Amino acid sequence: MLTLADVYEALAQMRVDDAARVSIPHVTIDSRQARAGSLFVALQGEKRDGHDFIPDALARGAAVILAEARGGRGLGPNVHVIDCINRGVAGLQPSPPSLPCVFLVESSLRALQQLAAFYRRKFACQVIGVTGSVGKSSTKELIAAVLRQRFVTLKSEGNFNNEIGLPLTLLQLDASHERAVLEMAMYALGEIRTLCEIAQPRLGVVTNVGPVHLERLGTIERIAQAKAELVEALPPDGYAILNGDDARVAAMREKTRARVFYYGLSPTCDVWANDIESFGLEGIAFTLHWGDEQVRARIPLLGRHSVHTALAAASVGLIEGLGWDEILRGLRDESAQLRLIAVPAENGATILDDTYNASPASSLAALNLLAELDGRKIAVLGDMLELGSEELRGHQIVGGRAAQVVDVLIAVGARGRWIGEAARAAGLAAEQVFFVDDNARAIELLRQVSRAGDFILVKGSRGMQMEQIVNALARAEMS
Numbered sequence: 001m002l003t004l005a006d007v008y009e010a011l012a013q014m015r016v017d018d019a020a021r022v023s024i025p026h027v028t029i030d031s032r033q034a035r036a037g038s039l040f041v042a043l044q045g046e047k048r049d050g051h052d053f054i055p056d057a058l059a060r061g062a063a064v065i066l067a068e069a070r071g072g073r074g075l076g077p078n079v080h081v082i083d084c085i086n087r088g089v090a091g092l093q094p095s096p097p098s099l100p101c102v103f104l105v106e107s108s109l110r111a112l113q114q115l116a117a118f119y120r121r122k123f124a125c126q127v128i129g130v131t132g133s134v135g136k137s138s139t140k141e142l143i144a145a146v147l148r149q150r151f152v153t154l155k156s157e158g159n160f161n162n163e164i165g166l167p168l169t170l171l172q173l174d175a176s177h178e179r180a181v182l183e184m185a186m187y188a189l190g191e192i193r194t195l196c197e198i199a200q201p202r203l204g205v206v207t208n209v210g211p212v213h214l215e216r217l218g219t220i221e222r223i224a225q226a227k228a229e230l231v232e233a234l235p236p237d238g239y240a241i242l243n244g245d246d247a248r249v250a251a252m253r254e255k256t257r258a259r260v261f262y263y264g265l266s267p268t269c270d271v272w273a274n275d276i277e278s279f280g281l282e283g284i285a286f287t288l289h290w291g292d293e294q295v296r297a298r299i300p301l302l303g304r305h306s307v308h309t310a311l312a313a314a315s316v317g318l319i320e321g322l323g324w325d326e327i328l329r330g331l332r333d334e335s336a337q338l339r340l341i342a343v344p345a346e347n348g349a350t351i352l353d354d355t356y357n358a359s360p361a362s363s364l365a366a367l368n369l370l371a372e373l374d375g376r377k378i379a380v381l382g383d384m385l386e387l388g389s390e391e392l393r394g395h396q397i398v399g400g401r402a403a404q405v406v407d408v409l410i411a412v413g414a415r416g417r418w419i420g421e422a423a424r425a426a427g428l429a430a431e432q433v434f435f436v437d438d439n440a441r442a443i444e445l446l447r448q449v450s451r452a453g454d455f456i457l458v459k460g461s462r463g464m465q466m467e468q469i470v471n472a473l474a475r476a477e478m479s
Helices: 004-012 017-021 050-059 108-120 136-147 165-170 191-199 220-227 247-255 306-319 324-331 360-371 388-405 416-425 439-449 467-473
Strands: 039-041 064-068 080-083 101-105 126-131 153-155 179-183 203-206 239-243 259-264 271-278 284-290 293-299 341-344 350-354 377-382 408-412 433-436 455-459
Touching: 004 017, 004 064, 004 080, 004 101, 004 108, 039 050, 039 108, 050 064, 064 108, 101 108, 108 165, 108 191, 126 136, 126 191, 136 153, 136 179, 136 306, 136 324, 165 179, 165 191, 179 191, 191 220, 203 306, 220 247, 239 247, 239 306, 259 306, 271 306, 284 306, 293 306, 293 324, 306 324, 350 360, 350 467, 360 377, 360 388, 360 455, 377 388, 377 416, 377 439, 388 408, 388 416, 408 416, 408 439, 416 433, 433 439, 439 467, 455 467
Parallel strands: 039 064, 064 101, 080 101, 126 179, 126 203, 153 179, 203 239, 239 259, 259 271, 350 455, 377 408, 377 455, 408 433
Antiparallel strands: 271 284, 284 293, 341 350
8 A cells, every 4th residue: 555655765765663553544536535645636627736736635534635835835834845856855854754745846747646656666567557548448448357257457447548547547456456457548649658657557458559649649650650659659579469350569679678469350369269259238259269279259248340359358358367267257247337327218219329429430330230120220420539631521421321320310519510410411311310509409309200119329429428318218227
C-alpha cells in the first residue's frame, strides 16, 4: 500500500522513515470521494479547479493533498505544508510527520504521474499495455480474465486509460499483484510514450489502427505513429503482440526491440483462427491454432469481430505460459463482455446497447452482428465524432452497410444524416429511413415503429449520449 514515505521520496526527494508508518488507502481526484486517510490530487480541469475543493477533501478526512502553489493559501494552521517546488519543508520536519499535510508542486498532474512511476517501480508486477483505435477496452478486459486464471491481476477500470487514469490505477498496486493490464489511450503524439514511461510495460498489445481521433492527429499515418509508441517502449525481453491482419499494426515490428508475436485469421500468424461460427446473442465459436496445436473454442462474446479480441487474449496467455484449459476458461468469462450488451425492451423487442462509443469500424462490426440475428432489424445510428477528413466517408460507409442489413434506420444528428442519405443511395427505401435531430425524437419514433421480436441496435459516439435511448425503452426491471 502507498505510504506517506513514498510521497515524500517521490516528490520531495526526502527519506522520512517515520512516514512509512502512515498508510494511504485511497487516492482520488474527486473531493467527494475522499475519506479518512485519502490522498487528494487537486487538478485543474476544463470547467473546475480541484484546488477549490481542497477544504472539502480535508473535511471528508483526506490526510494528504497534492496541490500547486495557489493551493497552499488559506489552509489554516493545522495543515502541514511540504514545499516540493523549493525542495524543502516549511518549518521543522516533525517526527512522526504531521497530518493533514499538503505537498506543493509545480504541476499536480506531473506530480501524480511522478508518484505513480516511483510507486510502480517498487513492484515486480509485470505490466501488459493495450492500445488500438477500436476494441482496446474489450481486449483489456478479456486479457485480464485470462490472466486471472493463474495470476493475481490488476486492470484499469472504466475510462482510466489516460494521463490521469493510468497513474491512479498503478497507485492501487500492492505486493499481491503479479500482473497489471492497462489500457492506453491517446489524443496526441507522445501521450502513449508518457504512459509507458510511467507503467514500464513488458508486453504490449496493439489491436488496430483506424480513423479515430483523426480530427486531432490529421492523418492515419500519425495515428499509427502514436499507437506504435507502445511497442517502441517495450524492452528487448518483452513481446509486441500485433494484429497481423492490420497492415499498419503488422508494420510496427520494425519499431520495436521486443520479440514480435502476431495474431489474426491468417495461418502466417503465430496464433490464428478459422472455422468461425456466430450464434448471434449466444456467442461465437472458432478453432484456435498455435504451432501444431489446435483447440475448438465457444465463448460468449458477440459478433465475428470478437475473434480478434479472443486471439489477442489467448496470445498473452500463451506467452505467459498458461495452458489451453486456463485460456479457454478465461475466454468464457462472461464478465469480460464489456461493450455491446442485449437489453430487453419494454415492448418485447431486444435492444443491442452499443452506446459506449462509435467509429466506422466498430459500427460496421455492430451491423454485422445485427445481420446474423433472426428477426426484424432496426438500427439507431448517431454521429461519429473526431473522424477528421474521413468524417463524411466514414458515415457513408456505415450507411451503405446499414442498407444491406436493416429493415428500419433511424439516423440521429447532423452527421447521422449522412448515414441515412448513404443508406437511401444504397437502396434502402425512403420510407424505411428516418432523420431525427435528437435522442428524444428517436425514442418517440422507436415507440411507434418497433414491436415484440425486433432487434434494435443503438450506437453513436460518446458525445451523443445515446444511452438515453436505451434507458427510456428498457424494460422497467432493467432500468
